[in-house]
Amino acid sequence: MKAIADANRDEIGFVNQAKLTQAVFEERIIVAILRKKVIGFVVFRHRKTDTQTTLSEICLDQALRGQGYGRELINALCRDCIKHGHSYIKLKCPVDLPANTFYECLGFQKIGTEMGKVRKLNIWELSVVETR
Numbered sequence: 001m002k003a004i005a006d007a008n009r010d011e012i013g014f015v016n017q018a019k020l021t022q023a024v025f026e027e028r029i030i031v032a033i034l035r036k037k038v039i040g041f042v043v044f045r046h047r048k049t050d051t052q053t054t055l056s057e058i059c060l061d062q063a064l065r066g067q068g069y070g071r072e073l074i075n076a077l078c079r080d081c082i083k084h085g086h087s088y089i090k091l092k093c094p095v096d097l098p099a100n101t102f103y104e105c106l107g108f109q110k111i112g113t114e115m116g117k118v119r120k121l122n123i124w125e126l127s128v129v130e131t132r
C-alpha cells in the first residue's frame with residue numbers, strides 16, 4: 001500500500017506508513033487484491049457523531065486503472081457503510097484531478113468547493129442508501 005501511495009504522491013499527497021498501519025488496526029481500510037498482490041486501497045473513517053463516512057484516500061496501481069477496481073473499492077466501502085448504519089460518503093478532491101470524473105461516474109454529487117492548504121478542492125457526496 002505504501003508503495004502505491006508513494007507512486008501517486010501528486011494526487012493523494014504524502015501518506016505515511018504509520019497512518020496506513022493505524023487504519024489497518026482500526027479496520028478503516030479496504031484493499032483490492034489481484035493474484036495475491038495488493039493493487040489498491042481506500043482509507044476511510046465512519047464518523048462517530050453522525051452517519052457520515054469520510055473517504056480520505058483512494059488509490060489504484062497505475063497499471064491497473066480503468067478496469068473497474070476503483071468502482072469495486074467504492075462498492076465495498078458502501079457495503080461497509082451499510083453494515084455500520086452510515087448513510088453517505090463524503091470526500092474532497094483537488095479540482096484539477098482526473099479522479100473528479102471517476103466520482104461523477106459513480107454517482108457522487110458535487111456539493112461545493114473550498115480552498116485547501118495549497119489547492120482548490122471539490123467536495124463530493126454519495127448517498128449510500130441510493131446505491132443499495
Ligand SMILES: CC(C)(COP(=O)(O)OP(=O)(O)OC[C@H]1O[C@@H](n2cnc3c(N)ncnc32)[C@H](O)[C@@H]1OP(=O)(O)O)[C@@H](O)C(=O)NCCC(=O)NCCS
Nearest residue numbers: 011059060065066067068069070071093098099101102105
Ligand atoms: C481514481 C481511481 C481510484 C479510479 O480507479 P479506476 O480503477 O481507474 O476506476 P474504474 O475503472 O473503477 O472506473 C469507474 C468509472 O470511472 C471512470 N473513470 C475512472 N477514472 C477516470 C478518469 N481518470 N477519467 C475519466 N473517467 C474515469 C471510468 O471510465 C468508469 O466509468 P464507466 O464505468 O462509466 O466506464 C484511480 O484512477 C487512481 O488511483 N487515481 C490516482 C489517485 C487519485 O487521484 N485518487 C483520488 C484522489 S481525490
